[in-house]
Amino acid sequence: NAGVTQTPKFQVLKTGQSMTLQCAQDMNHEYMSWYRQDPGMGLRLIHYSVGAGITDQGEVPNGYNVSRSTTEDFPLRLLSAAPSQTSVYFCASSYSPLLETQYFGPGTRLLVL
Amino acid sequence: AQKVTQAQTEISVVEKEDVTLDCVYETRDTTYYLFWYKQPPSGELVFLIRRNSFDEQNEISGRYSWNFQKSTSSFNFTITASQVVDSAVYFCALVGGGFKTIFGAGTRLFVKA
Numbered sequence: 001n002a003g004v005t006q007t008p009k010f011q012v013l014k015t016g017q018s019m020t021l022q023c024a025q026d027m028n029h030e031y032m033s034w035y036r037q038d039p040g041m042g043l044r045l046i047h048y049s050v051g052a053g054i055t056d057q058g059e060v061p062n063g064y065n066v067s068r069s070t071t072e073d074f075p076l077r078l079l080s081a082a083p084s085q086t087s088v089y090f091c092a093s094s095y096s097p098l099l100e101t102q103y104f105g106p107g108t109r110l111l112v113l
Numbered sequence: 114a115q116k117v118t119q120a121q122t123e124i125s126v127v128e129k130e131d132v133t134l135d136c137v138y139e140t141r142d143t144t145y146y147l148f149w150y151k152q153p154p155s156g157e158l159v160f161l162i163r164r165n166s167f168d169e170q171n172e173i174s175g176r177y178s179w180n181f182q183k184s185t186s187s188f189n190f191t192i193t194a195s196q197v198v199d200s201a202v203y204f205c206a207l208v209g210g211g212f213k214t215i216f217g218a219g220t221r222l223f224v225k226a
Contacts, residue, residue, distance in 0.1 A: 031212065040122070042204055042216040050212060058213060090158065097208045098146050101160035 002026050004105035006091050012111045013081040021076040021108050023091030031094045032074040033102065036060065036087040043090060049074055081112045115140045117207050119217035126195050127225050134190045134220045136205030142166075147181065147188045148206040152219070158204075164188065195224045 007022045025032065033048035035058075045058030049068040063085060065077040074093075078085060088109050092102040116139040126132045138147065149161040162172065164181050172179045176193045192199055205217040 033214065035216075040218055042117075042119075042218040043206075044216070045213055048212065059215075088156075092158075097212050097214055098144075098165075101148060101163055102214065104158040107156055 004091055004093055004103050006089075006105035006108050008108060009106070010109045010111075012113065013078075014113055015082060017081050019078050019081065021078075021089055021091075021110075023074045023076065023105060024072050025074075025093040025103070026072065027093060027095075027103065028071060029093035029095055029103075030071065031097050031102075032068065033058070033092050033097075034064070034066065034074070034076045035090045035092065036085075037090060037107075038087050046076065046089075078110075081110075083112045086110060086112045115142075115207055115209055115213070115215045117205050117215050117217035119203075119205055119220050121220045122218070123221045123223065125223040125225065128197060129194050131191060131193050132195050132222065132224075134192075134203050134205075134222070136188045136190065136217060138186050138188065138205070138207045140207060140209050142209035142211075145207060145209045148208070148214075149179070149188075149190050150204045150206065152202040152204065154201070161190075161203075192222075195222075197224050197226050200224045 004025045030051045034046040035043040037043045044060050047066040049055045088107050090107050091105040094102040118137045145166045147164045151159040178191045180189045202219045202221045204219045207215045
C-alpha cells in the first residue's frame with residue numbers, strides 16, 4: 001500500500017494563479033481531509049469528506065474548493081492564490097476519524113509570491 | 114465550539130529528564146476522542162495515542178504515558194527519561210461528533226544531549 005500520497009511536494013505560485021493539490025489514498029478510507037499548517041497555529045482543517053460525493057467545510061475554507069468524485073481522490077483547488085495561502089498542506093484519510101487515527105500524507109509546501 | 118489549548122509553546126530539557134506536555138480541551142460533545150501526534154524535524158505526522166471520552170484510564174507505553182482527566186478537561190503527555198530523538202513538535206487533537214478534527218497549536222520539545 002502506498003498509503004496517502006500528495007503531489008506536488010513543493011510549489012511556487014504567483015498571486016492570482018490557480019492550482020490543484022492532489023491527494024490520493026489506496027486504503028479504501030471513506031473519510032478524507034485537508035489541513036494547512038502555519039507556524040504557531042498547528043494544523044487547521046480546511047475541508048473534509050465523509051465519502052464520495054460528500055464534502056463539508058472545516059475551520060478555514062475560504063479560498064479553497066474541494067470535490068470527491070471517487071473514494072480514492074480528494075483534490076484541493078486554490079482558485080486565486082494569495083500570499084496568505086503560503087503554508088504546508090497535509091491531506092489525511094481514515095476509516096473513521098473517531099474510531100482510528102488519521103493517516104497523513106507527506107505534505108505539500110506552497111509558496112505564493 | 115471545540116478548542117484545544119497547548120499552552121507550552123516550547124520546552125527545552127536535558128537528556129534523561131522527564132517532561133510533561135499539557136493539553137486542555139473544550140467540547141460540548143459527550144462522545145469525543147483525543148489524540149497525540151508527533152511531528153519530527155522531517156515533517157511527517159506520527160500517531161502516538163487515541164483515547165475516547167469514556168475511558169479515563171491512564172496509559173503507559175514504554176517511556177510514554179498519558180493522563181486523561183475529564184474533570185479538568187486535560188489530556189497530558191509525559192515522556193520519561195527523554196532522549197534526543199524525542200525532539201519534535203507534539204500536537205494534541207480533539208475529534209467530536211461532527212467528525213471535525215481540531216488541533217492544538219503544538220509544543221516544540223528540544224532535548225539536549
